[in-house]
Amino acid sequence: MKGRLGTLTALYVTQYLGVGFITVGLTAILRDGGTSLETLALLQIVGLIWPIKFLWAPVLDRYGSRHRGHYRSWLLVLQTALVLALLALLPFSRPAEQLGPIVAICAAFVFFSATQDIAADAVAVRLLAESARGVGNGIQVAASYLGNLLGGGACVLVYDRFGWVPAIGLLAGLTAVGLVVVWRFREPARIDRVARMATAYRALLSVFGQPGCRWWTFGVVPLVYVGAGMAYALVTPALVDAGWSLGRIGVVTGVVTSVPAIVAGLLAGLGVRRFGRGGVLVAGGAALALSTMLLLPLMNGRAPLGGTVAALCCFLAAYTIANVVLYTVNMDYSRPGSGGTDFTVLSSFGLVCSFVAASVGLAAADWFGYPAVAIASIVLVVAGVAAGLAHQRRFRRPPTPLVGTREQRSATDGAASVA
Structure with a gap:
């Protein structure tokens, strides 16, 4: 391994x-x-x-x-x-x-x-x-x-x-x-039959036929991604409005905040094994809500260097933790016979939600101000975490053996028939 x-x-x-x-x-x-x-x-x-x-x-x-x-x-x-x-x-x-x-x-x-x-x-x-x-x-x-x-x-x-x-x-x-x-x-070696092209493309939709997949993809994922993405979209314009130079913004958001995010991603991966998907999702959601609150001074135009950098590091680390859980459950729904298609279509929907979140967040901030959008993002994240926790409790998936075992052969044959 x-x-x-x-x-x-x-x-x-x-x-x-x-x-x-x-x-x-x-x-x-x-x-x-x-x-x-x-x-x-x-x-x-x-x-x-x-x-x-x-x-x-x-x-x-x-x-x-x-x-x-x-x-x-x-x-x-x-x-x-x-x-x-x-x-x-x-x-x-x-x-x-x-x-x-x-x-x-x-x-x-x-x-x-x-x-x-x-x-x-x-x-x-x-x-x-x-x-x-x-x-x-x-x-x-x-x-x-x-x-x-x-x-x-x-x-x-x-x-x-x-x-x-x-x-x-x-x-x-x-x-x-x-x-x-x-x-x-x-x-x-692949032990499942390689599907015909028409069947391979049908996997783009058949992936959503699995128990709980639509709930996860069209309920949990949009709430978490739109909530977190709306808050993150406000960061750069808020920093500009607070008087930060473009050079400082680039270094802090592109380099400095990456270090805790890398550590958070690795720790979240280990945490999923130890505490389960639901447990780490709750931890990531709580951290996202708290770190978004820490960004409220920035949203109100106050951006001291030390406090702002700390808040941004906490926010991106929390965003990373939640992202690891979302990707892990997407992989749970990816069938061995069509893994490339399944994981790609599920993760691509998350990317679309992120693009939508940035647009919605900036437009809403123009109408209601940065703090109101930040508070709304917290509400959406909390709702997404609650929906995700309920999903994990209802749709517990059986363990998947490694490729090459007799059990995996049965699983991949079943996945091919579904696709």
Whole structure:
């Protein structure tokens, strides 16, 4: 199990390195080169590829190599594509003056990264027993912040000191570590029948037919994500209104707060195994409510450095804890025969909720003010936690054995028939 978790750690960290660089590091580099905020906003649009990746997830469940491993064959191609896309950035040492090719390469990288995430999630569904899913998803969520820290922080420092080529070379080298891990990885052979393409696409909807899945996906997930997302969407404009510089905001929200979030993700994963999904969800929800209250001085225009940084660290750590539980239950509902599709469509709905939350939160703040929206977000999170706890008590799922056992063969055969 340690080897499997190590493989998943390498996959998740390396896929987020480039994403962190594009969304945080490259944005800072371009802004330093004089790129307008409107142009930088257009760059962020490439991130919309992630919420729609469920559209091609069934292709990965349907096609794959029997000899090299069904999902491993995809990972070999996609990890190579991630490295090559980063290397393609090397000639553009003045990115602010060469935005066209930069944006095109970044869009390609985000597509490869999103597709790699489908394959990595499918591997996690197949490899992780129920007791290990919390740890696995804790690693996944923590990896997103670590990628943001390295890609958005460390690579910018290298760029500032040594220039564009060393920064991109470091990014490509770190990403290539994932390719080495995939090359050494031996995926267990699929023992379920590979469905036809039409059947694979029907899994996009049949996943919701499982007991309690609709309750979880369309009840618990929107309440928690919209509640937490509304509060988080207020942070940056509130900091600007309080007089913080863009540089300080970038360092604090992109780098400083990532460290406690990484720790929280790993601890939450261990907590799921020890205290269960419901217990950690309650802990995360309570921490979210408390940390949102700690943000109320900021929402009222008071933002002393120490207190504000502490409140933001607590909020992001609490958000991470809740996120780990949501991802873990999504994995519970992901069937081994269509793991890439199931986990992708469930997590993509959460991403859509996050985008909606940001829009709703900012629009509501314009009408009612920051504090009122923050209080409303607490109410939504508490309602989501209550609904999630009730869900976990009513829909307890039987333990899922590891891939390759006789019990797993029966489970995957049943999943194939459902799909």
